[in-house]
Amino acid sequence: MSERTATIASRVGLHARPAAIFAEAVGALPVEVTIALEGDPADDAMDASSILSLMSLGAANGQVVVLRAEGDGADEALESLVKILETDLDAE
C-alpha cells in the first residue's frame, strides 16, 4: 500500500470546483485511491473518485489529507494527485 500526505491549498477547501477537478483526475488513473483526513483510521478512508465523498470529507484549506493506493503505478498516481491538491485551484 502506497501512501502520501498533502496539504489542501485551495482557498476554500476541497469544495465543488477543486473537488471536481480532483475527482476527475482520480477517475482517470489506473488505480483506486482512497482519501482520509490525517489521523482518521484507514478503514474510514473514502473513495477519492467520488465527489460526494470528497464533499462529505469537508477538507478545509490547510488541512492535511492522506491518500492511499496500491498496485502498479500507485506511487506515480499519488504523486500526481498530491500536486493537484497542493495547487490553489481557486486561483485558476
Place this chain on the structure above:
Amino acid sequence: MPKAVSEPPAGEKLASSTTAEDAAVTLRAAAKAVQAELKQRSVGATGAGKSVLEATALMAADPMLIKGAVKLITTNGTSAERAIWESAASVAEMLHNLGGYMAERATDVLDVRARIVAELRGVPAPGIPASDEPFILVADDLAPADTATLNPAVVLALVTSGGGPQSHTAIIARALGLPAVVAAVGVESIADGSAVYVDGAAGSITLDPDADQVAAAEAWAANAATLAVFSGEGATADGHLVPLLANVGGAADAVKAAAAGAQGVGLLRTEFCFLDRDEEPTLDEQVTAYRGVFDAFPGKKVVVRTLDAGADKPLPFLTDASEPNPALGVRGYRTDFTSPGVLKRQLAAIATAAEGTEADVWVMAPMISTAEEAADFAAMCREAGLKTPGVMVEVPSAALTSETILGLVDFASLGTNDLTQYAMAADRQLGPLAALNTPWQPAVLKLIQLTVAGSVAEGNNKPVGVCGEAAADPALAVVLVGLGVNTLSMTARALAAVAAVLAKVTLPEAQRLAGIALAAPSALEARARVRAELPVLDELGL
C-alpha cells in the same frame, strides 16, 4: 416544461421480470446518460453556471450515490427508481447536516436524482428545457429556483397554467422584461412545438398566429429596446415630481439599478444576506453586504427593509415551517417576538454600514400591524443611531390606522403584493384565486387611498411610497400617483416604461383616473377603463 418528477412509491420492488443485476445495469446506464447530458451542457456554459454543471455532472455517476442505490437493489430487491431515490435522499441529508456551502449542494443532488429517475422512466428531464432556438416556455408554474436557469436570450415569453399576477412567475417575468400570462387554465394541453402568440398586456394566448400577430410581436421587440432607457427623473407631464426608485436584493442588483437610472432604492430586501444559512450572518458580513448597496447610490435615498423571513421565505433558525398558516404566522417584524436580538443586531449592522457611505439610509420594518409595533421599531432604530425609521404597510390594519402610525415613524411604504393577499384573503400562489390577487381590486386601491389620507391627516407630509409589483405596472402607476402616492419603487427593468407613461399625464388627469379606478365595480373594469384613457400604452406596446 416537463412536470416535476414524482417520487417512486415507498417500498417499490423490482418488477418480477427484472433481476437485480439487470436493474443495476439499467441504473448505471441511466446515471451515465444523465452525466453525459450535463457535461455537454457545461461545455456551452460560462462562469458559475459552468462550475455547477460540471460538479453536478460528476455527481450523477458518483460511486457513493450509485453504490448506495445498487446495494438497495441487490440486498432489498428495491426497484431501480426507488433505490436511487432513497440513496440520493441520504446523501442529500448528509450534505445538509454539514451545513454552509455543503448544505446548498444538497439541492443539486436532488436535481440529479430527478434527472436519473426521469431517464429511467423514459420521460423528458425536469427543469427548463435546453434549446438553441428561442422559445416560449409553458409550465404549471415557476419556482424561484428556476430563475437561475432561465436565459432571457432564449426564452421569449412565459405562460403558466397556475400562479397569479403576484406569483413568482410574474415577478420573474417583470424582472426579465418578458411578456407573460399566468393562471391560463388549459395551456398544459398545448403541444410541444406549436406556434403561439402571447400578448402579456392583453393576457391572451393565440394558437396558429396570423401575419398581423407576427408583425406585432416583432414591433414590440423593437420598442422594448428603446424603452430600456430612463432619463433619471420621474415626473408627470405638468412637472409633478414622482421619484422612481428600484427594488433590489443585493449589491449586484443595486449597481444595475443605478446604471438603469434609478433615483434611489425604495426597497432593499435584506434576506439575501440570510437565506440558505443555518446561522445568523456576522456583523461584519452584514456591514459589507449593505455597504455594497449603499455605495452604488451616493447622495441618494436607500430604503432598507429589515429581515422579512417566514411564509414563502423560511429561515430555519428563525421561522417555524410547521405553522398551519405561514402567511398569517410569525413572519417579518414578528420574528423579533420569538427570536429577540436578531433584529437589534441587524439594525446595528445597517447603522455601521451607513456611517461609512454617502447614501441617505432609511429603514423600515415589514409586517407591522399596530401602532405599538411601529413605536417599538422606531425606538429600536433610534437606539441604533438610525435617523429615519418607517414601516411597510402590507397588513390591512396598518393601512386603516396609518394616521396614528405615521405619528410615530417618518414614512410608510405600501407592500401591495401582500396587502392584496391579506385584503382579499387570497393566497398569492394559487392559480384559481388569481383574479382576486390583483392590486387593481377596488378594495386594495381603497386601502392605498386610506393610507395616504392618514398621512395627510397626520399633518407632516410624511411620504407614502409603493414598493410592491403594482408600481411596475405603468397604468397602475398613474393611478397610484393620482391617489397621492409620493414615490414608486420597482424592478429596475420597469423604470423606463413607467417613466414614459407618467410623462404623458398631468397630475389632475392622474387623479381623475384614480377616481375612475376606485369607482369601478371590479378589478377588470378598473384596469380596462384606466387603460382606455391612456393611448400611450398601445403606442409603446405596454
